[in-house]
Amino acid sequence: MLVEVQGHSLSTKSSPNPVTSQEADELLVQLKEKLSETPSWLQGGEVTAIGGPNSMFCVAxxxxxxxxxxxxxxxxxxxxxxxxxxxxxxxxxxxxxxLREPPGFIIPKLALLLAVMEHCQLKEVQFCAAIGSCPGLLIGDGWE
Structure with a gap:
């Protein structure tokens, strides 16, 4: 998506770097447009995220x-x-x-994390390193 924001395709440009602030801002806008409505139980919450060394949570x-x-x-x-x-x-x-991603994935991963955190108005993310192929984990109290 970021390479497309820059007016290229992955077939002609394998990495978006270096990225300008305008390109990062446009990526954030496009990512947020694709996110669905935040469930009320998640909005403003604190979450625990798990992942391995190439997860956006670990990068952050x-x-x-x-x-x-x-x-x-x-x-x-x-x-x-x-x-x-x-x-x-x-x-x-x-x-x-x-197991690290190429540097071309760093800014897109951080932008995706930021887009989700802002969209959901998350208070805080707590990263807990884990291995395996699970997509994530959400822990909270007050489930209805």
């Missing part, structure tokens, strides 16, 4: 160097990564090690 956690984060934290780290090339992103912890 490593970029911020902490396990808990809010939307404004993701927005700030996303801003720090704009304008960086693939080579520059490869020096970051979230692009190193086994």
């Amino acid at each position: 956690s490593e970029a911020l160097e902490r396990r808990s984060y809010q939307a404004h934290d993701i927005r700030a780290v996303l801003g720090e990564l704009l304008g960086l090339t693939d080579e520059e992103l490869m020096t970051r912890a979230f692009c190193q090690g086994e």
